[in-house]
Every structure is written in structure tokens, then in C-alpha cells.
Amino acid sequence: MSSPGLLTPVLWLLVAELLLPESFPQRAGASFHACPSVCICASDLLSCVSRSLSLVPPELPATATSLDLSHNSLHQLQDNWLARLPRLHTLRVGHNRVSHISAGAFHNASRLTHLDLSSNRLHSVEKHFFQELSNLQELLLYNNQIARVDSSALLGLSSVHKVYLSWNLLTDFPFGALKEGNLPRLKLMDISSNRLSSLPVDKVIALPQAVKNGLYLHNNPFMCDCSLYSMFLHWEKSGFHSVHDFREDHICLALRQPRASLRFLKHRKMFENCTSAAHGLFGAADASFKVTVGEPLLIGCDTSLQDEQTTYLWIAPNKELITYTSSVNHTFRLYSNGSLEIRRAQKEDAGVYTCMATSKRLMRNETREVNVTVHHSKHDGEGFNTGFTTLLGCVVSLVLVMMYLFLTPCRCWCKPLPSPAPPECSAQSSILSATPPCNHPAARKTGSGKHVVFLEPVKDCQNGKVRLAVGEEFPELKNPQILQLKLDSDSSSSVLSDTATVN
Template sequence: MSSLGLVAPVLWWLVAELLLWESFMQRAGASLHTCPGVCICASDLLSCVSRSLSLVPPGLPMTATSLDLSHNSLLQLQDNWLARLPRLHTLRIGHNRVSHISAGAFQNASRLTHLDLSSNRLHSVEKHFFQELTNLEELLLYNNQIARVDTSALVRLSSVQKVYLSWNLLTDFPFTALEEGSLPQLKIMDISSNRLSSIPVDKVIALPQTVKNGLYLHNNPFMCDCTLYSMFLHWEKSGFNSVHDFREEHTCLALRQPRASLRFLKHRKMFENCTSAAQGLIGMADASFKGAVGEPLLIGCNTSLQDEQTTYLWISPNKELIAHSSSINQTFKLHSNGSLEIRKAQKEDSGIYICMATNKRLMRNESREINVTVHHGKYEGEGFNTGLTTLLGCVVSLVLVLMYLFLTPCRCWCRPPRNPTPPNECSAQSSILSATPPCNDDASRKASSGKHVVFLEPVKDCQNGKIRLAVSEEFSDSKSPKILQLKSDSGSISSVFSDTPIMH
């Protein structure tokens, strides 16, 4: 009996534990799969659109990977409000009234890849907003009231590819946050339709080519400036999407007048007098070097980091890394000042070279893009030699024409012949601008009085095979003769013009 008395309490304890565990699992299951009444749930998708919500509804299912709270009246994002959504990767809060984001609002949202905060009432982008979003790929902040972006606001977004900041109130932007290596995955940075009146062109042109290709700056009230115009013109020639896609929307204010907005990429007459100094500044980032096949070519890396502690790396057009450790390469040699030497340039060495300078002491890095073209023969003299050859060819042609017109090989034809030409013989001299038939025995070829004969074609019996002369059949009675046609055989030409006046 004593043993049964000991077993009974144990059984009751096990039953109680099972009941508690069942209750816990039921509550956990409810939190996993229940859906708030104001939302629509479909598997792992949760939509609470246009429900006039001023607060985030409680009881959001933990299985949600996509949450849409757009078109509501949310005012702020509190700390840890996403703690119960560990799988969330897409969050849409567009078209709300959010003006404040707490420091820990995204503390438990490290998996988030898409964040839409467009069409809200944010006044700035602070440093603490997105520090936890290391996997974020797309950030939408357009159509807010943002007037300032903190320099470090985007520094932790190492995976971000697209950032949209258009239609805000920005008068300045930290372009240093876009430097080489800061945002390695960045493809689009849209700062269009803001209030930028100027930008630091020297810093912008030093940005990587991939960033400039997606750096949208159109529809800003820029003051018309030669340097700015030259930069955008260069981007247009380079085929950058940031200019090509919105070419008509690139405007500037002529004479600093707000109403004098000019489409400077379409109407370029105002910039015809821009000095070469602006072009030289643009050339800092995109220089060009030309060399000859088989000769050495030295390419400079023109950066502002001219320091002994600066290290240099080059990337060839074939995407090959060129560093000091690879200077033993038979094709390239990297000098200590950052210059790259192509020992024996070949045509296949042509292309875009990228130079990257890094200074750890200054904690800065810069990159330059250099266009290299290798020609056959020395490039420097090519234009001169081609022009000289063309000029000499023209002079020789002119001399030959003058010789043909004014130098007669034999002038004996202008004197009366001492011995008449035999009836069956005829030389080329008898076909030189003569009004009489070339042979005495051809009565059918007499020139009629109604024709002004310039060239007479010799008869077949005495033709010398050198030249044939045509006769105009429709001359009028005017005194000026007409030259109709000059027919030549394949043989050499022995007939020339004469200074003797034409008889008719």
C-alpha cells in the first residue's frame, strides 16, 4: 500500500505537466498561425493595407516573411516592434505618417532585404535608422520631407543595391559615402527631384564607374556651370544610364534665375564658350593615353593621394589584378608612384584601365579610369603624316593637270606641213582642235557651216588608237563652242589642248 501511495502523486504530477505543455503548445500554435482580424494572411504573406491603422496590430504571425502596412496612419516605429517576426525579409510602410524611427526599431530585422518607407513624413535620415540592416538590398525613401542625410546613415548597408531618395528637400548630400568600397553592391542612387543647386564635381567624378552609371541627379535646380555641364556631357558620351534615361530632365538655371530653366544637354549653344579648364577637371577621372604597337607606354594614376603610404592597384580591361607582387609580369610593370607601364604595347592592350589608390593613414581611397588606345605606328605623328600625304597628293595632281592643259609634246602641227600627209596615214597631231578633216581622202567628214566643231574623231582607216574625239551634233549659231564628250581608248594619250583659237 505504501508503494501505491507513492505512485499516485507522481502520476498526478505527470498529468499536470502534460496539461500545461498542451496549453503552451496551443498558445504557441496560435501565435504562429493566427491572423489579426484587420489583416489578410496568405501562408507567409501578411497584408494590412488601407485599414486606417495608427498602431501596428498585435498578434502578427511569426511565420510571416512579407508584411505590408502601406496606406495607413502610422506615426512612428517603436523599439523591437519586429521582434516577433524573425523571418521577415520584405516590409512595406509606404503612404503613412511616419516621422520618427526609434533607435531599436529594426534591431531584430537582420534578414530584411526590402524596406519601403516612401511617402511618409521623415525629415532626415539619421545614423541609427538602418544600422542593423546589414542584408538590406533595396531602400525606398522617396517622397518624404528629408532635408538631411547623415554621413554615416548608409555606412552599414554593405549589401544595398538600390537607394531611392528622390522627391525630397535635400540641398546637400554626402557623396563621400559612395566612394570606392563604401557600398560595394550599389547600382542605383536616386537623388533626383531635390533642391541641389550645386554638387562637389571633383568628388563626384572620382566615384566608381558603376556608381556614376546609376547616380541620378536630374530635375535639380543646378546653377549653369561649365564644369557641371562638362561632367554630364562626358557621362552622356560614356552611355551612363543616369543621363541616357532622363536626358530631357537634366536642367540648369541660366543666369541664376529660377524661371530660366535650360535643358543643357539639348540646347548647348550657351556652353560653346566653356573654357578647357572644365574639360581638364573631367579628364582627371577619365584620362586617355595613346601609344604605338611594340613600344612602351606609361599610364599615370592621377589621384590626390600623393603620399608615400599610398598603395596602388590596377585592373586591366581583361579584369586582371595588377599589383606590386605581379610586377614580374612580362606585359606590365607597376611603379612606386602608381604609374603602370605597358612594356610592349599591343592592340589587345587597348581598353579601360582602373587605378585604385588606398591610403590607410588618411583612411581614404580613390579610383581613376583611364582609356588606353594602341595604334599601329606612332600615334603622335599619324595626323601630320596623313595630312602631309593628302596635301602632296593634291599638289601632284594639280601639277599633272596643268601639264596636261598647257604643255604640248610637239608643236610642229601648228606649222603648215611641208609634205602632205599620205592619204592612208594619220597621226595623233591631226586630231588636235582642227576645223578641217584630219585626212584629205575623207570627204564625208567635212565640217558643215552649221556646226561648231571642237573635236573631230579620226577616220577608222587612219586612227592611231590613242584618242577619239566626239562631235557635237546640236550646236547653235553662238560663237562659244561646246565640249560634249572626251572618249579615250586604253592606250596612252598624246592629244592635248592648244592655245590656238578655235575656228568655225
């Protein structure tokens, strides 16, 4: 029998088991796997959709990897509200009333790869919103009231692939944040259906190829501009999905009138001639000029920035900077309205000139490129065209002559000449002759040692004798020594005979 000293600890353990049926590990396990009554839990998926929630449920299972709070009435996201979900990688808070995101709202959420904040009431995207989300791949912010995006708000998203900012109120966007190196994995940036009226074309053109392929800018009220049209036309020819997929949704406003919107990629014939005559419509003059050596040339910097606080500078083809106070070899002069004068054009002045206009009032800049061609004389191009036309005419004429000589059917000159006929066969062309011609073997056989004559119908009778009808072209038949004819005067039928008379 055991001693009382050993029984006491055992009894205390039994009493503790009876009084505390839920031990600490069991309670911790229950809390770890607890599912809120207003949500539906399926393994690691947690759905709290359309529950009229104004606050996030306090007890959430830590095993959840996906949390859906869509279609509720949440107004803000508090600090550290995701700290209890260390495994979370998908968060959907779309179709709520979120207008404020605390600075530490996404602390301890570094595993998050998909974040949906669409269809809320956000007015801006601040720098601190997503700094903790280094593994985020998809960010949905469309259909909010966002009017501003901080230039550093996206810089912390080093792994992001897709960002959706369409259907907001953006009038400007920090395109510099999209340059190469900042968002190395970015493949889609949707800024369509906003209020952008212009683009910094120089910055957009300098973006990486992969970014431009997925940079969606359609359905924005852009002002019609030659540089803008040229950029989108180049993107279309390059097969960029951002233009090809929404070709008819690229519009611009002619004459700066909201009602005069044009689908410039669909009706491109109206935009292909961006000349000075269409300056009022497009806001840019012809981007190509020709000048003769030694003559002056004035180039305008026609951009949409035309206020008094706009400053200009030019970059020459040799990468030299042209400002109001500087000059390159005293050949240029920059005027206050942005026009650049080439005083005496030389061959080395040819190339592409870039104008940069900066508006301090609007805090915006625009660029424009102008191509200058310098000729030795006014007739350089015409002389080349005339000489080329003359050379082409000569080549065509020579080809026609050769075709006539070598490709026409053979007539007489390409056949072998017949051998001269013997004298006794000279009269073979008589219409009464049924005898083979002289070159026939039978004729040659008959003609050996005998004279064969073929007669024509009687044309004239003289003393009952038949006179041979000999043409002037057979003078040898007039020689009596060659031709001797005996004919019976009583035999009148011999005249019509087809048989040759042989002497």
C-alpha cells in the first residue's frame, strides 16, 4: 500500500483535471482554429462576403491563407489588423467604403501577393500604404476616387506584376516611377479611364519595352497632339497589347473641346498630316524642315504649354545645349517664345533637334522633336529626281527594243534563204500550173535536159498562135534561145491544158 506522501501529488492532479477541463494547450488550439460566426471557413480559406460588417471580426483563424471581406461596409484599415494572420497571401476588401489606410495597416503581412482594394473611396495613394508589401504581385485599386498617386507610393513593390488604377480621377501620374530598375517585374499598368489630358511623351517613350507593352492609357481625354498620335501609332505598329486590345478606345479632344472627341487610331487619315495648317487642331506644326546651305531657318517649339511662365531650351543634333544665353559657334539664336533660329545653315547642322518646354505654373514639361535637312542648292532634290527619271526612261526603252528584236515571232529573216532557182523554172508562178515547184524533187528531175514552160490563160491572139504571157519581171524568158514553143494551131484545147509542153 502506498504511503500518504506519494498520494497527495496524484490527488492534486486529479482535482486539477476535474476543475479545469480545458487545459491551456487545448484553449490555445481552439483559438488557433476558431472561425467567426459571421464567416465561412473552409480549411485555409476564410470568406466573410456580404455580411454588412463595419469592423473586421476580432477573432480570425491564424491558418487562413485567403481572406475575403468584399461587399461590406468597412471604412478604414487599422494598424496591425493582419498581425494575427501570418500565413495570409490573398486579401480581398473590394466593394467597401474604405477611405483611410493607417500607416501600419499592412505590417506583418509580408507574404501578401494579391491585394484587392477596388470599388472603395480612396482619394489618394500615399507613400506609406504599401511599403511593407515586398512580395505583392497584384494590386487592384480601380473604381476609387483617387486623384493623386505619390511618386514613391509604388517604389516598395519590387515584386509587383500588375497594378490596376483605371476608373479613377487622375489628372497626372508619376511615370518616372515606372522607369527601368524601379519596378523590375512590372508587366501591366492600367491607368485607363481617368482624366489625363496630356502625357510627358519623352518620359513615356523612355520606359522599358515590357512596361509600354502593358501600359493602358485608353479612354483618357487627351488633347490632340502630333507627338501623342505618333507615339500611339508606333505602339500599334509594334504590336503592343495596350493599343491593339483597345484600339477604338484611344481618343483625343480636337480644339480642346470635350464634345469634339476623335478616335485617332481608327480615323487616322485625319491625323496623318500634322502640318502647320492643322496647328489649331493638333497643337503641333510639321516636324520636318528643309533648308539650303547658307540660308536662315526658324523652327518653332509648338507645344500645349504656351503661357508666359514657360521656359524653353533646345538640344542640337550634336548633343549641345542651346539656351537663351548660350550659343554654339554663333549659329543659333533662341527667342523667348521658344523658336530657334539657325542663322546660316550648314551641312553639319542637319539632324534632329529636341525642344523642351517647362511650365512653372503647371509644374509640367513637354518635348518636341524637329528633323532638319540641309541641301547644297534648291535643286538638289529636283536634279536627282530628273536624272533618275531620265535614266529610268532609257532603261525602259532599251528593254522594249531588246524585246522587239528577240521576242517577236520569226518572219523572213530567221528562215534559211532558198537556193537560186534555175533559169528554166522562172515561169513557175503561172496560175495554170499544177506541177510542183522547182525546189520539189520531181520538178528538179523533170527539168534536167529539158525546158518546161507553164502558160497563163490566153490574153491575146495573133494569127491563130498563142502568145506567151511573160511578165516584165522575167526578162530571161524573152530570150528565144532559152524558150522555144511549138503549138498546133488546130489544137485550141492545149491552151487550157495543165500539161507542160516539152521541147
